[in-house]
Amino acid sequence: MFVGQYSHNIDSKGRMAIPAKFRHELKKAVVTKGLDNCLFLYTKKEWDKIAEDIATRTFTKLNNRSLARQMLAGAMEVETDKQGRIIIPEYQRKFAGLNKNVIVAGLYNRLEIWDEEKWEKNIKYTESNANDIAEALENVSEK
Amino acid sequence: MFVGQYSHNIDSKGRMAIPAKFRHELKKAVVTKGLDNCLFLYTKKEWDKIAEDIATRTFTKLNNRSLARQMLAGAMEVETDKQGRIIIPEYQRKFAGLNKNVIVAGLYNRLEIWDEEKWEKNIKYTESNANDIAEALENVSEK
DNA sequence: AAAGCTTTCCCCACTTTTCCCCACTTTTAA
DNA sequence: TTAAAAGTGGGGAAAAGTGGGGAAAGCTTT
Numbered sequence: 001m002f003v004g005q006y007s008h009n010i011d012s013k014g015r016m017a018i019p020a021k022f023r024h025e026l027k028k029a030v031v032t033k034g035l036d037n038c039l040f041l042y043t044k045k046e047w048d049k050i051a052e053d054i055a056t057r058t059f060t061k062l063n064n065r066s067l068a069r070q071m072l073a074g075a076m077e078v079e080t081d082k083q084g085r086i087i088i089p090e091y092q093r094k095f096a097g098l099n100k101n102v103i104v105a106g107l108y109n110r111l112e113i114w115d116e117e118k119w120e121k122n123i124k125y126t127e128s129n130a131n132d133i134a135e136a137l138e139n140v141s142e143k
Numbered sequence: 144m145f146v147g148q149y150s151h152n153i154d155s156k157g158r159m160a161i162p163a164k165f166r167h168e169l170k171k172a173v174v175t176k177g178l179d180n181c182l183f184l185y186t187k188k189e190w191d192k193i194a195e196d197i198a199t200r201t202f203t204k205l206n207n208r209s210l211a212r213q214m215l216a217g218a219m220e221v222e223t224d225k226q227g228r229i230i231i232p233e234y235q236r237k238f239a240g241l242n243k244n245v246i247v248a249g250l251y252n253r254l255e256i257w258d259e260e261k262w263e264k265n266i267k268y269t270e271s272n273a274n275d276i277a278e279a280l281e282n283v284s285e286k
Numbered sequence: 287a288a289a290g291c292t293t294t295c296c297c298c299a300c301t302t303t304t305c306c307c308c309a310c311t312t313t314t315a316a
Numbered sequence: 317t318t319a320a321a322a323g324t325g326g327g328g329a330a331a332a333g334t335g336g337g338g339a340a341a342g343c344t345t346t
Contacts, residue, residue, distance in 0.1 A: 009324070017323055035273055053283045055251035065179060066269045067279055073248035076147045091148060152334070160333055
């Protein structure tokens with residue numbers, strides 16, 4: 001399971017190193033458009049569950065089609081090269097506003113890939129509002 | 144299974160390259176008029192299931208008849224040439240408003256072929272309400 | 287039935303992108 | 317302080333994508 005945060009670079013060819021700690025689990029992975037303008041990266045196995053669920057909904061409903069276009073067409077299967085890097089396709093970099101400096105964050109069953117600036121802002125916001133946010137949460141520990 | 148999106152061109156002869164990743168599954172395929180003004184492309188095998196499903200709906204409902212006319216009568220079997228391209232017939236290009244720049248999107252059991260501009264608009268609209276995604280992800284993890 | 291025209295298909299050639307490999311720098315660990 | 321591992325960058329070969337010429341096939345017209 002993934003925790004922690006790492007500061008990495010995307011090079012001119014769209015390549016980004018996976019933190020060495022996570023590589024053995026991520027030889028095959030899937031990157032998708034996530035929430036809050038970042039990318040989600042799942043293990044192939046984890047993602048198959050999500051994809052299966054979305055793909056088996058009927059295409060006769062517009063909501064289902066939109067969801068599928070976002071999550072399935074928005075995804076990309078990736079493999080690490082010999083140096084432990086993946087290639088993030090142009091359309092995903094654009095979506096997440098990724099430049100050179102990115103943050104790779106572990107969120108247990110997924111990694112998140114953020115533009116560094118966006119990450120800073122988001123973190124600052126969260127830190128300054130932590131109490132309010134916590135207050136609004138449901139009881140985490142009581143489950 | 145098909146995932147991801149690709150930006151390709153249709154040339155003056157109506158030819159369009161199938162993304163290399165998908166070719167081995169698509170030597171024989173079926174293209175048909177889809178929903179939201181794009182084309183659907185299925186493997187022959189998958190198409191048989193879809194066609195069966197559409198054909199066996201009662202024809203006493205207008206909606207069913209309409210769908211059948213669009214998707215069954217609108218279909219065309221295609222094969223890839225040596226360069227991995229298919230020919231998209233004129234009536235389908237017209238239906239989907241395809242010009243030179245098209246998006247080929249993988250949606251698990253089908254590809255969608257979009258005019259690039261239409262795709263951009265559609266995606267932007269969908270991205271603006273991410274609620275569906277959040278909800279979908281939530282439901283998956285609870286299973 | 288032949289000639290003329292269009293359409294389809296096969297092949298080749300060029301350009302762009304991707305992928306593989308090596309090498310250098312920085313960080314971590316012994 | 318040295319060695320190993322992690323991260324980064326780039327060159328070159330291979331693959332993918334694109335465009336067009338010309339033969340073959342199919343129609344139409346005379």
